[in-house]
């Protein structure tokens with residue numbers, strides 16, 4: 538039978554099976570069953586707030602950075618039409634004017650002609666639209682700020698030209714012309730004939 542040490546261990550305590558390492562605790566009178574009371578347990582490390590990572594750059598920012606780097610290196614980036622045409626929203630707007638590509642995203646709010654006109658000419662060669670307005674010299678100087686590269690002219694889709702519908706063989710339009718000519722003669726003759734008939738009828742009465 539286990540001997541009671543320094544008094545203090547309750548009768549229900551399994552002090553007799555105390556492993557060696559807990560002897561001191563046992564001697565201090567605390568029940569060795571309660572080896573690490575919750576209040577004295579070291580607090581678990583606080584979960585650290587996740588570090589805010591910087592957002593990855595947008596396509597437009599990447600392209601601008603690329604174009605800037607290329608510009609610094611003395612070469613202009615050459616864009617394909619499809620790539621340029623994809624930038625067609627207010628927050629990401631590119632224009633093709635006179636063979637050059639302009640990223641006017643940051644200019645949308647400031648453009649005196651409004652942002653809608655700029656959006657309306659995305660996805661096409663906007664040279665004529667730009668020239669039709671008769672932009673001032675200062676507007677043209679301003680453009681330099683937004684220049685990001687050049688367009689690969691071979692990628693611009695060929696403009697659709699208006700094709701007049703071909704006439705069917707036998708030229709059916711000719712038949713219509715003949716009918717009109719006949720009516721031009723016939724109608725006045727019929728009116729005259731009718732007038733003459735009415736006159737005759739009223740005379741005989």
Ligand code: HEM
Nearest residue numbers: 639649650654658663666667670671672673676679680683
């Ligand atoms: C990077 C390209 C462009 C720049 C820097 C630019 C700049 C300007 C500026 C500074 C003005 C004020 C008037 C002037 O100084 O001429 C203006 C007016 C205007 N722009 Fe642009 N523009 C650009 C592209 C375009 C395009 C592609 C269109 C297409 C239609 C357009 C349509 C207009 C219109 C409608 C006005 C108003 C004209 C008026 O109220 O008399 N702009 N733009």
